[in-house]
Amino acid sequence: MKTPASYPSPTTEAARCFFGVTTNLGWHTMGARLGDAIQFCDAAVHNTFQPFTLPKALGPLTWSANYSDGEKVRFPILDLHASFFLGSSKLRRQASGFDAVVAATSPMAAAFIADSASPPVFQIVDGTRALFKQDFGINNISEAAIERERRHFLRVQHTFALSNWVRNSIVNDYGVPENRVSVIRPMAPCSSMAPYQPMSRQPSQRLQVAFIGGDFVRKGGDRLLSWQQEHLHSFVDLHIVTDDRFRDERIPNTLWYGSLSNSDVIGNLLPRMDVLCHPTTRDCSAIVVAEAAIVGVPSITTTVGGIPVIWWSTVAPGICLTAVRTRTLSSQSLA
Structure with missing residues (x-):
């Protein structure tokens, strides 16, 4: 060549x-x-x-x-x-x-x-x-x-x-x-991006939280399940998109979707969510956070790999993104 x-x-x-x-x-x-x-x-x-x-x-x-x-x-x-x-x-x-x-x-x-x-x-x-x-x-x-x-x-x-x-x-x-x-950034201004609408909710209204990741453990899915079981279930409905082998019906107030196409995630699931939680322990760019931002959904994620370098400078105005250091991220971040 x-x-x-x-x-x-x-x-x-x-x-x-x-x-x-x-x-x-x-x-x-x-x-x-x-x-x-x-x-x-x-x-x-x-x-x-x-x-x-x-x-x-x-x-x-x-x-x-x-x-x-x-x-x-x-x-x-x-x-x-x-x-x-x-x-x-x-x-x-x-x-x-x-x-x-x-x-x-x-x-x-x-x-x-x-x-x-x-x-x-x-x-x-x-x-x-x-x-x-x-x-x-x-x-x-x-x-x-x-x-x-x-x-x-x-x-x-x-x-x-x-x-x-x-x-x-x-x-x-x-x-x-x-x-x-x-x-180049995986999240740049584009015509398909929806403006972020601040949540207007009653104190008694449950929080709709999504987790999306095929590599369940690496993306922090196991951590999120433990937090949901501990006390998040009292105010969070957790929506999980991952391989069916990780399904655990014992976790309260958790909905399992199996594997969904990107079009279903972006077009149908994410627009119904209040927040995306991505407590990853090993990640390079967390493209799923960009997918959430495209439809106006804020995210909570960690500062591993290139995530903080990307998101501090590229999240569009009005998109609320919270990045928390891996060692300190816990269920309190959603509370």
């Missing part, structure tokens, strides 16, 4: 951009933002958005940093980047003839980087292996794994980081030139 310096400059002619968005992550909202992130979109653009999920057969063979709760690796013989390449041949064929590929997540970008016929590749990143090791204390990340990721970053045309937190890691930990890394 050509080096980034050898790529032609964008033209004012209409360009065709291929957007790859992983379906097993909360990146659907980002899809609407990707078109604004690259210079190719200064002109009339013909875009294609293509979802992709890593084949299940590759999961048990793929090395994992144990970042997510549900990762089950039996024989970690493949790097995540290699697995995406092996599982995405159809996806790469669909990108043929486009002027640029924009990949949501680094592993998806790696699938195209390894293909010599691929057009210029841009990627969206909210975390790095170096940060997982340094900030999250994940101890199974080797220097060799970080080095593989460093080589990948240097081969990408441009990286769009979702916070200064990750941007600084890409530049300082990986040696990527500053002019090849930009910071």
Whole structure:
């Protein structure tokens, strides 16, 4: 594949951009933002958005940093980047003839980087292996794994980081030139954003609180359940969107929805909520908080990863966001 310096400059002619968005992550909202992130979109653009999920057969063979709760690796013989390449041949064929590929997540970008016929590749990143090791204390990340990721970053045309937190890691930990890394926000002013309406409620009215997260423990769902069982149930109706395996009918005043599509969450569930609670213990950007803000729902979250860097500067006027340090977040934050 050509080096980034050898790529032609964008033209004012209409360009065709291929957007790859992983379906097993909360990146659907980002899809609407990707078109604004690259210079190719200064002109009339013909875009294609293509979802992709890593084949299940590759999961048990793929090395994992144990970042997510549900990762089950039996024989970690493949790097995540290699697995995406092996599982995405159809996806790469669909990108043929486009002027640029924009990949949501680094592993998806790696699938195209390894293909010599691929057009210029841009990627969206909210975390790095170096940060997982340094900030999250994940101890199974080797220097060799970080080095593989460093080589990948240097081969990408441009990286769009979702916070200064990750941007600084890409530049300082990986040696990527500053002019090849930009910071974009997952929550920018957009026409679909609803104005926040301050809650007008009677003292006896129950609080409607949503928790949305597939990685139940990592997102803090277990903590929220314990708080609900302790005393929040006396004034909170808790609405939980997650995998059915975490369902616990013993928790009072808790409604379980199983797994919902992003359109159902944004269009039907969140507009009925008073607040989103996201007590995550390990997170990079908390895109679900952006999804709540789009429909005017305030959030309570933590200051792990890039969350505080993102939200202090990007939450729109009128959107009430409270971020609480992980060690002090408790059921009292909702009381």
